[in-house]
Amino acid sequence: MSASVGDRIRMHSNTTDVPDRTGTVVAVIGEDGPPYRVRFDSGEETIVTPGPDATIEAGSVGDKLGLAAEHAGEKASEVAGAAKEQAEGAAGAAARVVSGIADDVAKRFER
Known part of the structure; x- marks a missing residue:
């Protein structure tokens, strides 16, 4: 079957x-x-x-298309969530790098 x-x-x-x-x-x-x-x-x-x-x-074709659209929407949400997490991680890493550089510059002006 x-x-x-x-x-x-x-x-x-x-x-x-x-x-x-x-x-x-x-x-x-x-x-x-x-x-x-x-x-x-x-x-x-x-x-x-x-x-x-x-x-x-x-x-019916309509039912099959509806389920395919539902599945595509679920996958799109998963991908968007993963992309958001990666972007937040990259933004955090970039902020840490900028902060480190700013600290180095501030230390040079203290001399």
Whole structure:
């Protein structure tokens, strides 16, 4: 059983008093298939390896594009955060260098 990001998965219940669980595949963790990260309609997100009681339906193009945009936004936030940390570190290092030079200049004027 193979699924891609944006596909819908239905985990059929084994008993009549428990409803089926449906959700959307938000990540394919395996190289060519399971396990998948699934966001269920209830809001829960978990890793799933579907068994024989599961069915997969192809997701709509709109759903797939929406998930791709969400993933791109998350990655952009991660990259921006890392860039900010590096810039702050570089600014701190530059400030220390300038401070050291200013101290050297001040010491020369004290003589």
